[in-house]
Amino acid sequence: MTPPILSVKDVRKSYGRGQNRFDALKGVSLDIDEGESVAIVGKSGSGKSTLMHVLALLDAPTTGSIALEGVDTGTLKGRRLNRTRNKTFGFVFQQFFLTANSSVLENVILPLKIAGVRRGERKRRGIAALEQLELADKARNKAVNLSGGQKQRSVIARALVNNPRIIFADEPTGNLDTTTGGIVEDILFALNRENGITLIVVTHDEDLAARCDRRILIRDGLIVQDSKAVAA
Ligand code: ADP
Ligand code: MG
Numbered sequence: 001m002t003p004p005i006l007s008v009k010d011v012r013k014s015y016g017r018g019q020n021r022f023d024a025l026k027g028v029s030l031d032i033d034e035g036e037s038v039a040i041v042g043k044s045g046s047g048k049s050t051l052m053h054v055l056a057l058l059d060a061p062t063t064g065s066i067a068l069e070g071v072d073t074g075t076l077k078g079r080r081l082n083r084t085r086n087k088t089f090g091f092v093f094q095q096f097f098l099t100a101n102s103s104v105l106e107n108v109i110l111p112l113k114i115a116g117v118r119r120g121e122r123k124r125r126g127i128a129a130l131e132q133l134e135l136a137d138k139a140r141n142k143a144v145n146l147s148g149g150q151k152q153r154s155v156i157a158r159a160l161v162n163n164p165r166i167i168f169a170d171e172p173t174g175n176l177d178t179t180t181g182g183i184v185e186d187i188l189f190a191l192n193r194e195n196g197i198t199l200i201v202v203t204h205d206e207d208l209a210a211r212c213d214r215r216i217l218i219r220d221g222l223i224v225q226d227s228k229a230v231a232a
Pocket of ligand 2: 048049050
């Protein structure tokens with residue numbers, strides 16, 4: 001049997017110390033299989049983003065472990081950690097995180113630069129990703145001049161450029177109107193279905209959650225409901 005793409009065992013995450021300590025995750029365990037689409041839902045402040053950051057190896061848990069394809073990630077540090085993250089994950093955040101005065105293409109190829117891909121190859125793959133998102137005609141435009149929907153499509157192109165195994169999306173439609181948000185959702189689910197990319201979405205949009213294979217409800221730093229556990 002192939003191991004889950006992510007296996008989380010009793011993860012706790014605290015911020016601050018002493019009197020100021022806040023336990024944002026209080027013992028979370030879950031397995032995510034390759035190709036699943038998973039919604040992480042819960043009220044504001046429940047720990048959704050904290051869980052996503054820990055799953056995506058952007059932040060280390062205080063205690064507990066995270067295995068990526070059966071390999072414990074706790075020993076990954078520095079460059080090896082960065083390389084693993086950059087190679088395996090794509091990120092789509094509500095706030096876009098585009099460099100405003102760089103071109104769309106430069107923004108999209110940033111992960112390839114980090115990966116040390118040479119210039120010609122970077123450009124080829126960047127254009128291909130932009131074509132997939134129907135944005136090739138905007139490659140030379142400054143990111144600042146794009147509409148919200150075009151910005152989020154650029155972010156998805158950037159998330160895709162490294163052929164990630166998992167896309168992490170934190171409130172991906174939070175800054176978009178309903179129609180544009182729907183288009184962005186359709187793109188994410190098409191990538192999940194057609195390319196087999198595992199999709200992990202943090203959202204408080206129940207309609208978006210309902211489109212996922214699986215819904216995980218977080219309350220006060222604990223998983224209180226997991227539709228997969230219920231079905232199993
Ligand atoms: P959600 O994404 O569900 O809104 P978060 O995971 O962002 O929740 O935050 C969970 C809790 O942890 C909140 O109470 C938040 O204030 C707290 N928190 C998040 N990040 C930090 C931090 N860097 N330092 C201190 N507290 C934090
Ligand atoms: Mg959040």
